[in-house]
Amino acid sequence: MSSNTEDFNADELQAPEWMNDDFFLKVLTSCEGKGSKLKMRSAKISPASMKGDHYASVMFRAQLDYELEGVHKSKSVIMKTMPENDGHKKEMLGKTDIFEKEIIMYTEVIPRFEKILRAVGDDTVLKAPCLYHALQPKKIIVFEDLVPKGYEVVRGRVLNAEEVKAAYAKLAKWHAISYKINLEEPHYFDKFERGMLSMSNIAEQRFVTDGITNFVNMLRQTPSLHEYLPYFEALEPKLLEKCRASFIEFREAPQPNSQYVLCHGDFHSKNMMFKHNKETGALVDVLLLDFQIGYVGPIVNDLIYSLYFILGANLRLQFPAFLYSYFTNFIDTLKKIGFKGPLPTITQLHAQHRRHKCFEFFLLTTFLPMWFAVEEKTEVEALMTSEEFRRNIYKSKSYVEYLEEHLPRFLHLGYFDD
Numbered sequence: 001m002s003s004n005t006e007d008f009n010a011d012e013l014q015a016p017e018w019m020n021d022d023f024f025l026k027v028l029t030s031c032e033g034k035g036s037k038l039k040m041r042s043a044k045i046s047p048a049s050m051k052g053d054h055y056a057s058v059m060f061r062a063q064l065d066y067e068l069e070g071v072h073k074s075k076s077v078i079m080k081t082m083p084e085n086d087g088h089k090k091e092m093l094g095k096t097d098i099f100e101k102e103i104i105m106y107t108e109v110i111p112r113f114e115k116i117l118r119a120v121g122d123d124t125v126l127k128a129p130c131l132y133h134a135l136q137p138k139k140i141i142v143f144e145d146l147v148p149k150g151y152e153v154v155r156g157r158v159l160n161a162e163e164v165k166a167a168y169a170k171l172a173k174w175h176a177i178s179y180k181i182n183l184e185e186p187h188y189f190d191k192f193e194r195g196m197l198s199m200s201n202i203a204e205q206r207f208v209t210d211g212i213t214n215f216v217n218m219l220r221q222t223p224s225l226h227e228y229l230p231y232f233e234a235l236e237p238k239l240l241e242k243c244r245a246s247f248i249e250f251r252e253a254p255q256p257n258s259q260y261v262l263c264h265g266d267f268h269s270k271n272m273m274f275k276h277n278k279e280t281g282a283l284v285d286v287l288l289l290d291f292q293i294g295y296v297g298p299i300v301n302d303l304i305y306s307l308y309f310i311l312g313a314n315l316r317l318q319f320p321a322f323l324y325s326y327f328t329n330f331i332d333t334l335k336k337i338g339f340k341g342p343l344p345t346i347t348q349l350h351a352q353h354r355r356h357k358c359f360e361f362f363l364l365t366t367f368l369p370m371w372f373a374v375e376e377k378t379e380v381e382a383l384m385t386s387e388e389f390r391r392n393i394y395k396s397k398s399y400v401e402y403l404e405e406h407l408p409r410f411l412h413l414g415y416f417d418d
Helices: 021-032 087-091 100-120 161-184 210-222 223-235 239-247 298-310 317-335 344-356 358-377 382-385 387-393 397-413
Strands: 037-046 058-068 069-083 130-134 140-144 260-263 272-275 283-288 295-298
Touching: 021 058, 021 069, 021 130, 021 161, 037 223, 037 298, 069 239, 087 130, 087 382, 100 130, 100 260, 130 397, 140 239, 161 260, 161 272, 161 283, 161 298, 161 317, 210 223, 210 358, 210 387, 223 397, 239 358, 260 298, 295 298, 298 317, 298 358, 317 344, 358 382, 358 387, 382 387
Parallel strands: none
Antiparallel strands: 037 058, 058 069, 069 140, 130 140, 260 295, 272 283
16 A cells, blocks of 8 residues: 555545544454454554545545454454544535445345355355445444455556456346335335435535536537537436436336336445456455435336446447346346346337436536546545536547547437437
């Protein structure tokens, strides 16, 4: 790990005082058993992730040295907690239920998913081991550190085709199991009603609401993109309303021939860790992370999101092939776990994608320029809090060049016809 403090989020440079020996003894007691005789020797705390990896939490790594029944042991853990420093992050997230939802995910939902897979001979692992969690006096989740086991977040490059395909395979199994449960037990996911754009604390933030306006202003100033201006001008006043309708569709207006699943909600490349063979470089496994904003919604929403935040520009044109691979895994999993209803078709999937095109336009106009900026080492805090900063990212040469190359795709697909 780099010793340069500029590589890490400012609120992760100093652990809070309550992360002390007493707290770590609670964690270790949870891991080792209530009757264990434990004694802390030392705890070395450091940031758990790099700047730009995440925003909606504060994360630390702790290397714990302790004695168990007189035997020296060590354990590395990852601690995920809510922001305590006053500022935008605390204000935006303080009144949400994202920690409550993630604890339920790790302790109830995902263990059930994995149990269903084990029952049919599938040993797929969907999550990192959760060692400890609490909502009082502080909201905290403690995970086993996966780095010593060879897992890492991919940084400094885009995912390759093998990694992308593996990530989609995990998502397909997740979606298939949740699709079956949601149809058979309609109230099982009632606690996962709200997604990112149906959570007012997030959906009403200026970095969400101003994106389409900044995009339209950029089109006006960019001659090479003028032909797309009339469509986006017409879309501007209704884009967010249409996106929010997508997020609440299952609860309020479910559509025929549509599939609804427990969406991950933030399915991007920084929310997964990959393990490669150290000698050959071959991919061994991928684990998904960060289940704070999961919700029941259209199956395509995770897939549309992935188009921009898992696939690099070099792979986006191969999205139909990745989608087919994902869908094959989705159907195979449904069959394997004993789904008895009519199987969805890939034609239905493509139709849903088109019907939810406004979510894709939202990502293209609002989140993608921010993603470009983060990849160029822009401070996430500045993106979230400074309107002027966000306006300026639309001048990015790489973003404009991307639009020049890819906006014709929407024209050719007929997305601008209505």
